Amino acid sequence: MLDNETKVQLKQYLELLESDIEFKASLDESESSNKVREFLTSVCELSPRLTLVESSLKRTPSFEVNHPGQTSGISFAGLPLGHEFSSFILALLQVSGRAPKVEESVIKTIKKIDQPLSFETFVSLTCHNCPDVVQALNIMSVVNPNISHTMIEGGMYQDEVDDKKVMAVPTVFLNDEEFSSGRMELSTILEKILGSVDISDIDQENSYDVLVIGGGPAGGAAAIYAARKGIRTGMVVDTFGGQVMDTLGIENVIGTPYIEGPQLMNKVEEHVNQYNVDIMKNQQATDIQKNEFVEVSLKSGAVIKTKSLVISTGARWRNINVPGEKEFKNKGIAYCPHCDGPLFAGKDIAVIGGGNSGIEAAIDLAGMGKHVYVLEFLPELKADKVLQDKLYSLPNVTVITNAATKSIEGTDSVESLVYEDVVTKEEHRLDVKGVFILIGLIPNTEWLPEMIDTTNRGEIIVDDHGMTNIPGIFAAGDCTNSAYKQIVISMGSGATAALGAFDYLIRQ
Incomplete structure (x- = not known):
């Protein structure tokens, strides 16, 4: 054993x-x-x-x-x-x-x-x-x-x-x-x-030079780069690690052929802890005001002052917004095949999403479930060819394109999924016990004030130095309008934003 x-x-x-x-x-x-x-x-x-x-x-x-x-x-x-x-x-x-x-x-x-x-x-x-x-x-x-x-x-x-x-x-x-x-x-x-959070350790009187909101790859990199400049650095994080904590195998971090998400972010947190960074965990930012200082309001009631700010709140899985999605979350609807896949062993499963994440999930689930249905809204899958080839080689997988999910139904848990063929407009029902939703990410920016410019998708618009339209306020990672959402790119943008913040401070 x-x-x-x-x-x-x-x-x-x-x-x-x-x-x-x-x-x-x-x-x-x-x-x-x-x-x-x-x-x-x-x-x-x-x-x-x-x-x-x-x-x-x-x-x-x-x-x-x-x-x-x-x-x-x-x-x-x-x-x-x-x-x-x-x-x-x-x-x-x-x-x-x-x-x-x-x-x-x-x-x-x-x-x-x-x-x-x-x-x-x-x-x-x-x-x-x-x-x-x-x-x-x-x-x-x-x-x-x-x-x-x-x-x-x-x-x-x-x-x-x-x-x-x-x-x-x-x-x-x-x-x-x-x-x-x-x-x-x-x-x-x-x-x-x-029922409460102790905020007594949060210094609301003295200001930070750089305050980082978010504890993912971008936030971790920003904190490290800022602290290495010898300036007072703080981090506001809900949970350290961000979206990467839900990622299992990572094979594209340069110099590291394979590592799991939690392992990587544990190393990032250990790295941050080597510097004099105040990490305020279990805290959520709710508002930002720009006065003499940038003032960040927290859900706990604290207000933190900082001379410059790096927003790195990342992104979360996008919802499909159909009846049954909220009702059956964790009751048949899931997002992580590695975590929840074994609970559906021997059962019929649907995967919504034909990109890399969806197809990787379908391949994993095919080894556990009885049958896996892959639903893609577009006429063809968007995943890399090597993943598609692997998927189509599996005998217990059915790929359904031009499929628009209409509802997820059941009593106490998921029992079926209804989708519409976008070409013929015919509705079909799949009897499934699990639905894994992997249709991309949405930035965690809905809490931001209107003064910060974003795209129509809610992504924060930044310049080459990582700065937003508000001087002294920077952003990095998956919450920004970066062309690609990757761990190494997020880390790089975190470093860029911290360096940009430092350059901003020395020019004041």
Whole structure:
């Protein structure tokens, strides 16, 4: 189950354990239990500090990660492999006594929670967003004895997934009620529980030289370039990483043949943290005013002053705006085939969008689903030829061009999709359980004041230095009118905007 290379790496981590760990496992003679038993036995063989004790727990197979004779609150129902292997390793280290790598203020906030909270997170092992949520909830469980958390591997608990109508991962239940669906950072979870955001650390009196709004590739690059100039730099981010966090394989970052989106943005955040940059997470900008300073209003109530501003709020998946789209989001409608695809194994699926993203999704889903229908509004697909060739080679894929989606229908979840042939005007119905929408991106600029010029698509218009029509206000990345939306281009435009802001400041 664990290859030799993985065992070598794991053994190195186990040498960092600060105390003994006991796996309290609930197992029977089923195939799933035997897999979990084999996994735990293999892990225990790598360190004398690990022991396995069988017991009875809520789910079988499952296991707790505890100090001997104690309960940590962390459980795994199923195998913590794939993307969750890192969650397993971190749980071992943190339960053993190694401090989680979060700010002391966050630890104090977690300790303030005085009511019992029992979290359960349904994941798929191919989901690259799930570990963020699992690891955040595990940290909360380690820090506060009132909190417990169980990771549930959906593939091993398919009946429970069906009973609870889990159709997107990660999906979190709190005290048996659905709490959230989708990637969340620890700060977002705490805000959702406590109902407020602590803005006491936000300096509203002193101004920044450069303030960056957005934590994607453009925002990260802008912050690094600004900070390297030795000027006071701040970042306002909802969640660090942006749209790239929803990207799995990236093969076109120059000098890096392959990296996954979350890994890349973790490296970018680590790079930013090497400089004196104030990162204000879980904050959303709501308005911009230009007076003596540029003043940025936040949803939390704070107003931040800055001498120059870089807007790098990125973009999000475009909606198709048809009946059923909002109603069935995360109930059959999805956007990430890597995360949610396994939930539709053996089922009929529709993919809306014939560009690279849509065709890549269809190829991935064809390996899991029973049949995949690709719907493209235009007379032909727009994806690269190499992707089209691969798609057409798959026996369980049907491509439908000239297709305008009219509605997505169902009761509690998606049951069918209705589309119109734009040539004949005839309507057709596809009986599908999942609909993946990948029709391009829309810039996150609807909150901007009218004083900032944008295109008719909402993209911020910038010059060669990244500056908008307002002196001192710059923009970068996918929220601008750049001709191409690519990670490396966003990083470059972030650097350009920061350098442009610096040149603006020295000329004032």
